[in-house]
Amino acid sequence: MRSSLLSLSGRTPSSRLLPEVTERATASALPTRLRPADLLRLTDEGAEDVLAGRYDHLLPEGGLWPTEKRWAARLIADDEVDLWLISWVGEKSTELHDHAGSLGALTVLSGALSEFRWNGSELRRRVLSAGDQASFPLGWVHDVVRAPDSEAGISGPLDPTLSVHAYSPPLTAMSYYEVTGHGTLRRTRSVLTDQPEGELE
Numbered sequence: 001m002r003s004s005l006l007s008l009s010g011r012t013p014s015s016r017l018l019p020e021v022t023e024r025a026t027a028s029a030l031p032t033r034l035r036p037a038d039l040l041r042l043t044d045e046g047a048e049d050v051l052a053g054r055y056d057h058l059l060p061e062g063g064l065w066p067t068e069k070r071w072a073a074r075l076i077a078d079d080e081v082d083l084w085l086i087s088w089v090g091e092k093s094t095e096l097h098d099h100a101g102s103l104g105a106l107t108v109l110s111g112a113l114s115e116f117r118w119n120g121s122e123l124r125r126r127v128l129s130a131g132d133q134a135s136f137p138l139g140w141v142h143d144v145v146r147a148p149d150s151e152a153g154i155s156g157p158l159d160p161t162l163s164v165h166a167y168s169p170p171l172t173a174m175s176y177y178e179v180t181g182h183g184t185l186r187r188t189r190s191v192l193t194d195q196p197e198g199e200l201e
């Protein structure tokens with residue numbers, strides 16, 4: 001074993017190139033030059049701008065967040081990225097979905113979200129509270145909803161629950177899924193949409 005390791009290490013001059021080559025090949029295969037870290041930074045900056053009042057002109061009149069439906073405003077739109085502010089209401093989940101050919105990220109501004117992510121064999125839940133961030137690589141399938149009232153004591157007030165989301169390239173489609181009785185994922189429909197986290201309900 002030692003000799004084979006040594007012989008491998010003897011090839012390091014050429015294999016040193018590999019990480020860079022691999023990274024470049026991966027980057028060219030991705031649909032955007034932005035990386036998850038870039039999207040996380042954009043949502044962080046967007047959240048700061050919302051808190052600083054720079055998007056007050058886009059917010060609901062009188063600061064009254066809708067209580068029956070999810071609400072969203074597009075903060076930035078260009079060829080590379082869409083940035084959205086979303087307010088969430090209790091028990092209105094997005095349904096299990098992906099983001100088609102877009103990478104995504106979010107920063108929670110206030111309140112808390114429950115995310116149920118398909119990990120290949122089951123749905124795993126996590127709570128994302130104010131200040132938390134998450135990024136979504138291609139193929140990420142999740143269901144997102146405002147955290148339940150039982151979370152309020154842990155995460156603080158749940159209303160309003162606000163999050164800033166980035167999608168790159170800008171969202172154009174989503175597929176929806178269901179978990180079958182056999183513990184697999186089945187696609188139920190695909191829709192063309194530019195709405196963040198699905199149609200607003």
Ligand SMILES: [Fe+2]
Binds near residue numbers: 097098099142144197
């Ligand atoms: Fe999503």
